[in-house]
Amino acid sequence: MRIVIAKPGLDGHDRGAKVIARALADSGAEVIYTGLRQTPEQIAATVVQEDAGAVGLSILSGAHVSLSRKLIACLRAQGAGDIPVLVGGAIPPGDVETLRALGIAEVFPTGSPLAEVVAAFMRYERDGAKR
Amino acid sequence: MSEKRDFTTPSGIPRKAFYGPADWNGSRYAEQVNDPGVFPFTRGVKSEGYRRKLWTMRQYSGFGTAQESNARYRYLLDQGQTGLSVALDLPTQLGYDSDDPRAEEEVGRVGVAIDTLEDMEHLFAGIRLDEITTSFTINATAAVLLAMYVAVAKRQGADLRRISGTIQNDILKEYVSRGTWIYPVEASLRLIVDTIEYCAGEVPRFNAISVAGAHFRDAGATAVQELAFTLSDGITYVERCLARGMAVDAFASNISFFFYTHSDFFEEIAKYRAARRIWARVMRERFCAQNPRSWAFRFGLVCGGSTLQAEQPINNAIRVAYEAMASIFGGASSIFTAAWDEPFAIPTEQSAELALRTQQILAFETGSAEVADPLGGSYYVESLTDATEREVCALMEEIEGQGGMVPCVESGYIQQLIADQAYQRQRRLESGDEVVVGVNCFRTEGSTRNLELFQIDDSSVHRQIDSLRAVKERRDGARAERALEALRAATGSGENLMPPLIEAVESLCTLGEICGLLRGIFGEFREPIVI
Numbered sequence: 001m002r003i004v005i006a007k008p009g010l011d012g013h014d015r016g017a018k019v020i021a022r023a024l025a026d027s028g029a030e031v032i033y034t035g036l037r038q039t040p041e042q043i044a045a046t047v048v049q050e051d052a053g054a055v056g057l058s059i060l061s062g063a064h065v066s067l068s069r070k071l072i073a074c075l076r077a078q079g080a081g082d083i084p085v086l087v088g089g090a091i092p093p094g095d096v097e098t099l100r101a102l103g104i105a106e107v108f109p110t111g112s113p114l115a116e117v118v119a120a121f122m123r124y125e126r127d128g129a130k131r
Numbered sequence: 132m133s134e135k136r137d138f139t140t141p142s143g144i145p146r147k148a149f150y151g152p153a154d155w156n157g158s159r160y161a162e163q164v165n166d167p168g169v170f171p172f173t174r175g176v177k178s179e180g181y182r183r184k185l186w187t188m189r190q191y192s193g194f195g196t197a198q199e200s201n202a203r204y205r206y207l208l209d210q211g212q213t214g215l216s217v218a219l220d221l222p223t224q225l226g227y228d229s230d231d232p233r234a235e236e237e238v239g240r241v242g243v244a245i246d247t248l249e250d251m252e253h254l255f256a257g258i259r260l261d262e263i264t265t266s267f268t269i270n271a272t273a274a275v276l277l278a279m280y281v282a283v284a285k286r287q288g289a290d291l292r293r294i295s296g297t298i299q300n301d302i303l304k305e306y307v308s309r310g311t312w313i314y315p316v317e318a319s320l321r322l323i324v325d326t327i328e329y330c331a332g333e334v335p336r337f338n339a340i341s342v343a344g345a346h347f348r349d350a351g352a353t354a355v356q357e358l359a360f361t362l363s364d365g366i367t368y369v370e371r372c373l374a375r376g377m378a379v380d381a382f383a384s385n386i387s388f389f390f391y392t393h394s395d396f397f398e399e400i401a402k403y404r405a406a407r408r409i410w411a412r413v414m415r416e417r418f419c420a421q422n423p424r425s426w427a428f429r430f431g432l433v434c435g436g437s438t439l440q441a442e443q444p445i446n447n448a449i450r451v452a453y454e455a456m457a458s459i460f461g462g463a464s465s466i467f468t469a470a471w472d473e474p475f476a477i478p479t480e481q482s483a484e485l486a487l488r489t490q491q492i493l494a495f496e497t498g499s500a501e502v503a504d505p506l507g508g509s510y511y512v513e514s515l516t517d518a519t520e521r522e523v524c525a526l527m528e529e530i531e532g533q534g535g536m537v538p539c540v541e542s543g544y545i546q547q548l549i550a551d552q553a554y555q556r557q558r559r560l561e562s563g564d565e566v567v568v569g570v571n572c573f574r575t576e577g578s579t580r581n582l583e584l585f586q587i588d589d590s591s592v593h594r595q596i597d598s599l600r601a602v603k604e605r606r607d608g609a610r611a612e613r614a615l616e617a618l619r620a621a622t623g624s625g626e627n628l629m630p631p632l633i634e635a636v637e638s639l640c641t642l643g644e645i646c647g648l649l650r651g652i653f654g655e656f657r658e659p660i661v662i
Contacts, residue, residue: 011310012308012310013350014308015553039233062477063237092475109579114561
């Protein structure tokens with residue numbers, strides 16, 4: 001099982017991304033963490049190149065809606081539109097539905113339990129995005 | 132909830148059920164503790180504590196355009212805030228103009244967008260820079276923002292020797308935990324030493340660097356790690372200034388510090404008391420500073436950060452209030468109390484006001500600020516201060532043994548220590564070993580429903596880009612080009628870059644043009660990937 005954890009945009013807060021990456025690795029996943037300031041194009045390319053089964057975005061800058069939209073477009077453009085995208089970070093409750101409508105599989109605001117996040121990655125990695 | 136069995140501080144220092152003379156008996160009072168205002172400043176850097184001057188109430192704020200942020204600043208000043216703290220958007224922190232494709236979606240979002248000197252002038256419209264102190268959370272692009280601030284002060288007719296404030300300007304911690312780095316380590320350190328040297332000569336009351344532990348802490352570090360990494364960074368900057376040929380007493384008082392106060396009340400107080408003692412000794416004994424001002428460890432801090440929770444968010448106001456009280460018992464010079472709604476968004480005017488009132492109630496109603504270091508001499512607090520000092524010094528020696536902070540940061544060693552702590556803490560939260568009210572116990576459903584959160588005005592991005600383009604059209608293009616050429620030449624000659632940077636911003640070169648030029652010359656840092 002391969003999962004890409006990515007930090008899109010200019011936001012440098014990577015605590016959450018690293019904790020999730022470590023928890024997934026502890027659960028037996030092979031995790032590729034991209035590091036900071038990745039463009040949606042770069043992230044999509046990493047997903048394709050690594051043949052990942054799911055991708056997680058961590059965003060705390062408030063730019064989650066547009067970055068999510070762009071990543072989904074990039075994945076489709078690179079023939080990986082079926083790869084589920086999960087998003088976590090400083091997400092106002094009102095934006096959760098917006099993200100889901102864009103095709104984000106699952107949204108995890110700050111404070112979400114690790115076990116839930118890990119379980120969701122496992123499930124989506126197995127079943128795909130179903131968009 | 133099960134009964135608590137593990138009585139250690141979050142840094143792992145054991146806690147006894149009570150403390151007495153066997154733990155601390157005051158026999159070494161003069162040497163180890165001493166009165167407030169006296170070396171080694173354990174009890175504070177001022178003999179009268181907060182009596183002559185309260186801490187500065189400095190709420191971090193900024194969003195959208197300079198004009199919108201200026202309105203928020205004036206509102207906060209009208210409400211009794213006593214200093215400004217400028218939050219800058221990510222493109223400004225990373226040296227991109229607002230019309231740069233990489234800046235898209237981030238303009239004005241986590242702070243105000245500053246592209247040119249004109250934005251900086253709008254930011255302080257109606258605010259005299261010689262009457263207020265301003266703190267900028269700015270690092271990789273700090274030299275450019277300082278140049279703009281100085282240029283605005285000059286335009287206002289202010290005496291540069293009287294303006295005061297702080298630029299964070301601490302790149303080492305950016306590589307580790309906050310992520311707004313641009314250039315590689317050596318080029319960044321040169322820029323930092325340039326700003327310290329410039330301020331020491333021209334703007335002597337300005338803190339050219341605020342060595343920050345806050346971001347280590349929020350990334351997961353313990354209080355002990357936060358302090359050890361911060362002091363080790365401080366030592367690195369002092370060494371670099373000495374290597375430039377500066378005399379230690381010429382710049383030491385331009386260095387200040389910055390932390391997070393987290394939830395463990397007494398550990399935080401002990402952290403600040405230990406910090407003052409360690410730094411005073413480092414400056415006096417290791418660097419042979421003679422001026423007592425050079426020994427004095429002055430710091431600002433934030434209450435909130437990662438202690439704020441999305442669940443039952445109003446509880447955050449209570450957390451912040453306790454943290455603020457620990458902060459003044461720790462002797463902070465300036466405090467930013469975060470608003471309860473910051474897990475979600477930039478604060479609304481109402482939540483920002485409550486955050487400020489939290490400090491005002493502490494200052495004016497509780498009597499807590501009337502006696503310096505009121506907990507000094509407590510068996511527990513003195514013992515915990517001693518234990519914190521021992522742990523911090525041991526970690527500092529370990530870092531020193533690996534060649535200091537620069538190699539430890541480049542290798543990812545510090546990043547790994549912090550990531551380990553962050554992960555362990557998360558596990559403790561999930562197992563319930565560590566309790567967070569409303570999050571892993573005393574939960575309620577729907578606590579985040581119907582929140583009224585601050586909304587960024589999306590049209591401000593367009594206004595910002597329009598005004599940037601207008602400045603570029605209006606400016607004297609030939610002068611701007613000459614200024615950039617002069618800056619390029621100065622990077623090669625090794626001279627201090629502040630004078631050419633000031634000329635560049637006064638010529639209305641944009642932040643993106645200036646940083647783009649430097650990026651081309653210096654290159655970019657390569658991040659070690661650590662999880």
